[in-house]
Amino acid sequence: MIDRPGGESGRLAESIPPSADKALAAIGALAAIADAGFHPWRGNTVWWADAAARVETFPPGVAGYQVVRSAFDRRLRDLAAESGATIREGRVRDAHVAGVGRAADPRPADLVLPFADVEIGGSLERITPRVVVDASGRAGVLARHGLRVHDTSHHTIALAAVWHASRPWPVPDDTHTLVASYADGWAWSVPTEPGVRQFTVMVDPARTNLARGATAREVYFTELAKVQPFAPILADATLVDGPWGADASLYSASRYADPGFLLTGDAGSFIDPLSSFGVKKALASAWLGAICLHTLLVNPAMEEAALEFFNRRERMVWTSARRQASRFAQEAAARTAHPFWTTRAQATIEPDASEEPDVAALARDPSVLAALSDLQSRSSVHLTPAPDVTVAPRAAVQGREIVLQDQLISPAWPEGLRFLRDVDLVALVRLAPAHRDVGDLYAAFAGANPAVPLPDFLGALSVLVATGVLRHG
Numbered sequence: 001m002i003d004r005p006g007g008e009s010g011r012l013a014e015s016i017p018p019s020a021d022k023a024l025a026a027i028g029a030l031a032a033i034a035d036a037g038f039h040p041w042r043g044n045t046v047w048w049a050d051a052a053a054r055v056e057t058f059p060p061g062v063a064g065y066q067v068v069r070s071a072f073d074r075r076l077r078d079l080a081a082e083s084g085a086t087i088r089e090g091r092v093r094d095a096h097v098a099g100v101g102r103a104a105d106p107r108p109a110d111l112v113l114p115f116a117d118v119e120i121g122g123s124l125e126r127i128t129p130r131v132v133v134d135a136s137g138r139a140g141v142l143a144r145h146g147l148r149v150h151d152t153s154h155h156t157i158a159l160a161a162v163w164h165a166s167r168p169w170p171v172p173d174d175t176h177t178l179v180a181s182y183a184d185g186w187a188w189s190v191p192t193e194p195g196v197r198q199f200t201v202m203v204d205p206a207r208t209n210l211a212r213g214a215t216a217r218e219v220y221f222t223e224l225a226k227v228q229p230f231a232p233i234l235a236d237a238t239l240v241d242g243p244w245g246a247d248a249s250l251y252s253a254s255r256y257a258d259p260g261f262l263l264t265g266d267a268g269s270f271i272d273p274l275s276s277f278g279v280k281k282a283l284a285s286a287w288l289g290a291i292c293l294h295t296l297l298v299n300p301a302m303e304e305a306a307l308e309f310f311n312r313r314e315r316m317v318w319t320s321a322r323r324q325a326s327r328f329a330q331e332a333a334a335r336t337a338h339p340f341w342t343t344r345a346q347a348t349i350e351p352d353a354s355e356e357p358d359v360a361a362l363a364r365d366p367s368v369l370a371a372l373s374d375l376q377s378r379s380s381v382h383l384t385p386a387p388d389v390t391v392a393p394r395a396a397v398q399g400r401e402i403v404l405q406d407q408l409i410s411p412a413w414p415e416g417l418r419f420l421r422d423v424d425l426v427a428l429v430r431l432a433p434a435h436r437d438v439g440d441l442y443a444a445f446a447g448a449n450p451a452v453p454l455p456d457f458l459g460a461l462s463v464l465v466a467t468g469v470l471r472h473g
Helices: 018-026 030-034 069-082 216-226 228-234 278-298 300-333 339-346 359-364 366-377 425-434 438-448 454-466
Strands: 013-016 039-041 043-047 054-057 064-068 091-096 115-120 123-127 132-134 148-150 157-165 177-182 185-193 196-203 237-247 251-253 261-263 383-385 390-398 401-410 413-417 470-472
Touching: 013 069, 013 185, 013 278, 018 030, 018 064, 018 278, 030 069, 039 185, 064 069, 064 185, 157 216, 177 228, 185 216, 185 228, 196 216, 216 228, 216 237, 251 300, 261 278, 278 300, 278 401, 300 339, 300 390, 300 401, 359 366, 359 454, 366 454, 383 425, 390 413, 401 425, 425 438, 425 454, 438 454, 454 470
Parallel strands: 043 177, 132 261
Antiparallel strands: 013 064, 039 064, 043 054, 091 115, 115 123, 148 251, 157 196, 157 237, 177 185, 185 196, 383 470, 390 401, 401 413
């Protein structure tokens, strides 16, 4: 692993959601992060689209982490070293993989080894790995060679500063992330320790009403003054560091993986900070990238399937986050016609066939709710698979490898799907025709599969009926 001298990756504070614990546990980092002393995150207080404050508190005992990104990354780096990784401090000046952004090499492809030119201790050294993993974030050492795809619909700059309060912050909960929209931008605030918060404004140089020739400090204070909910919070606070700027514009990649390389985390894509899932996305990307690499090493025959699986999942995550940010923008645009919001609201991203279903959206879907109500009203059922439903092998994660696994193929999920909230859909579809009572079907399923809560089982069954995978006979 080549890391920049000092390993500093940024001063911005970020919120890591409780759901990221699953990714942290998968890479063996959960205990190290939980014990690092980061400020807890127990919810959000939101002022959006001129609505009254909305206090969103996580369930009791559930918390994420409020971190300064450089400190968080440093802890992961230390853990990597403790786990056996060889870490060298240096600056990657260039990276090369056959077929990526360069003129065709006259030599056969299997003779063109990937390499990276690294400046270490004042000398340039060429490293020739089997696979180059670009985890360089926005710098995109390899991604910049024709792989990066910029979202040109808008440009976003984050202006951040650190504030200190000598008395408790006047907020519902000092662990909360604060989020507020205003006419021509939005702002957030993240606590990093008791009495210390970063306040950040998100502006668009082309669309936010910025004074020409103004300094970053002047722009910061001008924009912060527009965020009315933050005024009483900052009334008795003192600026102690900043402001400074960071590019927060969106981008994705034309390819995230091919023979010889992977783009992981922010090197592959950057999602709108509105989602609050940027760090979680990066962690999940790194976890899946590691599994993909492990698969290439232990089972070369799965290389093509593993790389395509990684490509598909990275595209899916980016498009899903992009669509979510567009929905937030539409809410803000409904209250103001400012181009900062209207431009973002108009950015439509069509669903991709490879996307996994949004479980939360399905739980609110009228057709799913109607199917559940219908199942509950019937004294007996006779459910059979639709004629266009099949089971076929598709790439999936199993342990530390990507393997071919039987998945449910249907018009609703042409790329295949196996689990919904840990409910094995293949097993459920195979069992359904043999049972005339939903309770008996649940008992049979529970007897042959890992236990799942009854509400999750009923939800999965309702989705299968609503999407036409199972039909009433």
